[in-house]
Amino acid sequence: LWEKNRLDEYAHIAPMYDRILDPYLKRVRQRVMHLIRHAGIQTLLDMGCGTGEQVLLMRRAGILAVGLDLSGAMIRQARAKAPSAGIFCQSDASTSPFRAETFDACLFSFALHEKPLLLQHQIIQEAIRITLQNGYLICADYDIPSRHTPLARIVAGMIWTIERLAGKDHFHCFTQYMKNGGQDGLFNGYPVHRTGGITILGGNGRISLFRIK
DSSP: OGGGGGGGTTTGGGGGGHHHHHHHHHHHHHHHHHHHHHHHEEEEEEETTTSSHHHHHHHHHHOOOEEEEEEEHHHHHHHSSEEEEEEEEEEEEESSOTTTTOOOEEEEESSTTSHHHHHHHHHHHHHHHHEEEEEEEEOOOOOOOOOOOOHHHHHHHHHHHHHHTTTTHHHHHHHHHTTTHHHHHHHTTEEEEEEEEEEEETTEEEEEEEOOO
């Protein structure tokens, strides 16, 4: 396990997480739903589900979604929203408790850029293991902008400031992720191909739909 995971990094922020980030993430979640519906996905694991908002949105749409997160504080917030549903699991995403080929898809929503490179790849490998053959991986995260417009530069500056404020280790992981090529660099070499995508964050992010070959 990554050393940072020995402590719950989100213990203090979990109670206020939704109030802080919902205004920014609500539209991203809706766009994730668009890709899920377009692909006909019926069962999905949200790997790094946080407080569970995306999982509950999918559940309301009739998708059998399950949320997994290592943070006990985040999982408690998620379970409080659906106390009897049993749809949230506290676990390490790189060694999940699920059997091979359990889900139609796995989702990573801003859950990879903050991890060390080795852990990023362990999580992707685990996602491929528990996803059905010809299933999908969905990644909503930062990416390398294709066009350096004034808006893209402004949003990029905001992102880099936020990531720097998140702490030294977090910022190091983020800068390495971007230096390595963002999503393209991360998924290069895996048996997947991008079949769809939506640009977000003024071109500084993407929601990518990858099909497992």
